[in-house]
Amino acid sequence: MAGARRPGRNFLFVPGPTNVPDRILRAMHVPMEDHRSPDFPSLTIPLFSELKKVFQTKHGQVVVFPASGTGAWESALTNTLTPRDKVLAPRFGQFSHLWIDLARRHGLEVIVQEEEWGTGANPDRIEEVLRDDKAHEIKGVMVVHNETATGVTSDVAAVRRAIDAAQHPALLYVDGVSSIGSIDFRFDEWGVDLAITGSQKGMMLPAGLGIVCASQKVLAKMQDAKCTRAYFDLADQFNANANGYFPYTPALPLLYGLREALTMMFEEGLENVFARHRFLAGGTRAAVDAWGLSLCAKEPKWHSDTVSAIMVPEGFNGADVIERAFRRYNLALGAGLSEVAGKLFRIGHLGDLNELMLLGAISGAEMSMRDVGIRVEPGSGVAAAQEYFRTANGAADQRLAAE
Numbered sequence: 001m002a003g004a005r006r007p008g009r010n011f012l013f014v015p016g017p018t019n020v021p022d023r024i025l026r027a028m029h030v031p032m033e034d035h036r037s038p039d040f041p042s043l044t045i046p047l048f049s050e051l052k053k054v055f056q057t058k059h060g061q062v063v064v065f066p067a068s069g070t071g072a073w074e075s076a077l078t079n080t081l082t083p084r085d086k087v088l089a090p091r092f093g094q095f096s097h098l099w100i101d102l103a104r105r106h107g108l109e110v111i112v113q114e115e116e117w118g119t120g121a122n123p124d125r126i127e128e129v130l131r132d133d134k135a136h137e138i139k140g141v142m143v144v145h146n147e148t149a150t151g152v153t154s155d156v157a158a159v160r161r162a163i164d165a166a167q168h169p170a171l172l173y174v175d176g177v178s179s180i181g182s183i184d185f186r187f188d189e190w191g192v193d194l195a196i197t198g199s200q201k202g203m204m205l206p207a208g209l210g211i212v213c214a215s216q217k218v219l220a221k222m223q224d225a226k227c228t229r230a231y232f233d234l235a236d237q238f239n240a241n242a243n244g245y246f247p248y249t250p251a252l253p254l255l256y257g258l259r260e261a262l263t264m265m266f267e268e269g270l271e272n273v274f275a276r277h278r279f280l281a282g283g284t285r286a287a288v289d290a291w292g293l294s295l296c297a298k299e300p301k302w303h304s305d306t307v308s309a310i311m312v313p314e315g316f317n318g319a320d321v322i323e324r325a326f327r328r329y330n331l332a333l334g335a336g337l338s339e340v341a342g343k344l345f346r347i348g349h350l351g352d353l354n355e356l357m358l359l360g361a362i363s364g365a366e367m368s369m370r371d372v373g374i375r376v377e378p379g380s381g382v383a384a385a386q387e388y389f390r391t392a393n394g395a396a397d398q399r400l401a402a403e
């Protein structure tokens with residue numbers, strides 16, 4: 001199909017990159033300019049303060065790297081830790097796995113807590129390990145807030161309570177790549193020390209920005225951290241950012257896009273953005289129920305509002321559904337990664353999205369499943385989502401959105 005014209009819109013429903021709204025595309029269509037000009041800080045200084053609102057922090061400090069989420073992972077760890085430091089990390093999906101792998105490559109000793117894929121961080125187990133660490137050798141706890149591979153959201157506030165209950169000084173590191181800007185995320189209230197995200201998911205931008213938010217506690221500790229860092233040094237960024245500049249050439253169009261994205265998020269209202277994601281996820285889950293299928297997430301408490309990972313029945317391959325959807329219906333669905341490869345497909349429902357767009361994806365997924373022989377009732381998922389969106393259940397969530 002490569003090269004062949006495909007009329008109409010591509011339905012992009014992978015959980016990142018997400019749809020970039022036309023307003024943002026236009027905002028990024030700018031000529032290049034001198035990033036050392038006296039005018040430049042008038043673009044950047046407000047960006048840093050507006051970004052803090054997305055993290056819901058007053059005291060944290062936000063840095064924007066020309067990178068992706070993975071670069072932000074690296075920055076968070078290398079600026080605060082020393083090789084052979086111990087960190088504790090629950091693993092329950094491909095993204096928690098990759099972050100652990102990155103930590104190990106930097107010489108950190110990761111104590112991995114295996115959790116069943118489809119569940120998330122277990123605060124009780126975290127508390128237990130921290131209580132046993134009387135010498136306080138564990139320097140940090142790394143948690144993926146929203147595990148994009150399995151559609152599982154963990155309770156970060158509960159992880160903070162576990163750390164405090166153990167009276168342990170470990171820093172709390174949170175990957176919020178597929179949650180921040182889509183699912184409620186409270187940096188200050190939850191006592192997060194380092195939170196990271198990327199531009200191409202809830203922020204509605206192309207990939208290319210890695211965003212790190214650091215607490216005051218972290219700023220004080222950075223000097224003692226001996227991991228090698230250069231490009232991702234937070235101190236270099238803080239120094240240059242203080243006057244509205246960057247230590248190297250920033251990704252200019254993305255910064256203009258970011259300004260527009262933030263404007264759009266605050267026009268809608270952050271609370272409404274969260275409620276919309278909850279609402280859209282509810283409709284998706286209604287469709288999954290009606291298909292008689294189950295989510296990878298084992299219990300409602302793990303349900304993600306930004307991505308649904310849908311198990312295909314025994315004897316079928318999720319990759320076939322995805323391939324069919326792409327080739328026949330111009331619909332991009334997310335694949336099952338590593339341990340769950342072939343066992344599921346994912347619908348990303350985050351970013352710039354509404355009910356009818358999502359109904360298109362649900363419809364395409366339904367047709368593709370039938371095409372590969374999965375026996376779902378024609379129209380069942382679409383109908384369930386439609387009813388959810390127009391009736392009681394959905395309306396309750398939407399009232400929340402209007403408040």
Ligand SMILES: *Cc1c(COP(=O)(O)O)cnc(C)c1O
Nearest residue numbers: 068069070095146148177178198
């Ligand atoms: C997408 C994603 C990442 C990786 O980010 P890149 O921007 O691809 O480097 C990390 N963590 C989570 C939870 C993600 O969803």
